[in-house]
Amino acid sequence: MFPSxxxxxxxxxxxxxxxxxHWERFVTxxxxxxxxxxxxxxLRPHDAEDCTQQVLMAVSRSIRSFRDDNKPAxxxxxxxxxxxxELINSIRTQSKQPQSTNDSFVWDQLASMADESDRLxxxxxxxxxxxxxxxxxxxxxxxxxxxxxxxxWMSQVESIPTPVIxxxxxxxxxxxxxxxxxxLQRLQAAVAQLExxx
Numbered sequence: 001m002f003p004s005x006x007x008x009x010x011x012x013x014x015x016x017x018x019x020x021x022h023w024e025r026f027v028t029x030x031x032x033x034x035x036x037x038x039x040x041x042x043l044r045p046h047d048a049e050d051c052t053q054q055v056l057m058a059v060s061r062s063i064r065s066f067r068d069d070n071k072p073a074x075x076x077x078x079x080x081x082x083x084x085x086e087l088i089n090s091i092r093t094q095s096k097q098p099q100s101t102n103d104s105f106v107w108d109q110l111a112s113m114a115d116e117s118d119r120l121x122x123x124x125x126x127x128x129x130x131x132x133x134x135x136x137x138x139x140x141x142x143x144x145x146x147x148x149x150x151x152x153w154m155s156q157v158e159s160i161p162t163p164v165i166x167x168x169x170x171x172x173x174x175x176x177x178x179x180x181x182x183x184l185q186r187l188q189a190a191v192a193q194l195e196x197x198x
Contacts, residue, residue: 027056028135029194033127034083040123041087051090055083080124136190144183151176152183 034055038048059079068074141149147169154160154168155176166173 023060029128029131030079031056032134033124033131036130037083037124037127038087038090040127043087043090047090051083051086054086054089055079058082058086076124076128083124132191132194133187136187136194139190140183140186144186147171148179148183151179155180156184 031052034052035048038051039045043051059082062082066075066078144152150169151165151171154165155162160168162173162176165171166176169176171179
């Protein structure tokens with residue numbers, strides 16, 4: 001499940017908007033998740049990028065007004081509502097521009113969003129988890145031997161059978177299992193650390 005954003009990061013961002021390190025960490029995690037989520041909701045890549053920036057600016061402007069409701073993932077739900085509102089605004093703007101799609105398609109999209117808040121929330125959670133994985137993976141990849149990383153990636157991401165990986169990389173089957181286990185362990189620790197910062 002999508003974890004709640006850690007209140008210490010929110011306090012740091014809200015308390016000192018010039019705290020660049022905390023804001024950059026926040027953006028590193030949320031920006032790609034927002035962009036992918038908005039693209040999957042039907043925005044063109046350029047529009048999704050613009051909408052993502054609008055969401056981040058809205059968060060920056062209103063972070064001090066955020067109140068934790070003591071329910072799981074309170075901040076996530078808050079930012080998802082901001083993203084949903086910006087998405088609706090973007091779709092409305094698109095509907096006023098000449099396009100090959102007709103207006104009924106745009107309004108159908110708006111109407112369907114009202115009925116699918118649970119599904120939107122779940123898809124936002126998925127994109128956040130994906131962002132956490134990619135940020136952690138980029139950090140871990142830099143700190144392990146290339147063969148170790150390849151063994152992990154081929155096994156866990158590409159789903160290549162272990163004997164095939166061993167043959168391709170010139171490793172024993174046991175070494176592939178060890179490499180995969182070490183990277184998984186480090187990756188889990190890195191994700192946990194990122195979640196603590198959130």
